[in-house]
Amino acid sequence: MREDIKITKVYRFEELSEEVQEETLARYFDLNVSFEWWENVCEDAKTIGVGIESFDLDRGSDCRGKFLQDELDVAENVLKDHGKDCETYTDAYEFVWDMAVAENEYRTDMQGADDENQVEFDAYYQRPELLSDFQDTIFEDYRIILQKEYDYLTSEEAIRETIDANEYEFTEDGRIY
Numbered sequence: 388m389r390e391d392i393k394i395t396k397v398y399r400f401e402e403l404s405e406e407v408q409e410e411t412l413a414r415y416f417d418l419n420v421s422f423e424w425w426e427n428v429c430e431d432a433k434t435i436g437v438g439i440e441s442f443d444l445d446r447g448s449d450c451r452g453k454f455l456q457d458e459l460d461v462a463e464n465v466l467k468d469h470g471k472d473c474e475t476y477t478d479a480y481e482f483v484w485d486m487a488v489a490e491n492e493y494r495t496d497m498q499g500a501d502d503e504n505q506v507e508f509d510a511y512y513q514r515p516e517l518l519s520d521f522q523d524t525i526f527e528d529y530r531i532i533l534q535k536e537y538d539y540l541t542s543e544e545a546i547r548e549t550i551d552a553n554e555y556e557f558t559e560d561g562r563i564y
Contacts, residue, residue, distance in 0.1 A: 397556040397564045400547070411561035412543050419540035419549055428533050435464035435475075437525060442533055450530035458518045459486065461525065475528045482521040489514045 400408065429439045436456030443449050454461055465479035493513055539545050556564045 395564065396559060398559065400550050400555065400557060403557060403559075403561055407557075407559070407561040411557065412546050414561065415546055415550075415563070416541050418546050420537060424536070424540055425533055428529065428536055432529055435468060436461040437529070439526075439529060442530060444530075444534050444537055448530065450526045450533065452526065454522060454525075458482070458521050462521070465525075474531065475525065478521070478524045478528060482517065482524075485517055486514070489517060 400411070403411065425439075425442070432439050432452070433455070436454060438452045438455050439450060440452040442451065456464070462479040462482050465473075465475050466483070469476045469479075471477075558564055
């Protein structure tokens with residue numbers, strides 16, 4: 388019987404040479420995206436009434452899904468839950484404004500019609516393009532949010548944060564031990 392004992396020197400990231408640190412960051416560029424990293428963004432979308440079913444951050448560059456609630460409810464959820472600095476907030480505000488203007492224009496057009504001919508404003512009938520455009524805009528906003536999240540998670544800053552938070556140790560050549 389033979390026994391073989393191997394001793395390996397391990398290093399904290401900052402103890403590696405600058406060259407090895409750079410190689411390590413490049414080697415582990417996908418450290419933070421090797422799992423379902425998009426789940427938090429998709430959960431956020433669900434809280435406002437939007438279901439993201441697929442997205443592509445590559446050549447196709449799109450985000451698809453369906454609204455789980457009607458467009459006005461989604462817009463109200465965004466205005467309630469997203470900050471004023473968020474693009475979704477701006478787009479939801481513009482949509483609500485455009486809907487109010489369309490409804491006001493419709494009511495003005497209907498003035499003088501007798502009660503029998505009065506029909507309640509129905510955006511699906513009178514202004515379906517507003518609804519469709521809002522859906523497209525929200526999915527584009529979420530595509531951008533997903534892209535920004537991916538870009539951050541694959542950045543050197545985020546990789547370093549993950550290395551520090553998990554207290555990874557490395558071999559001399561920069562491989563996780």
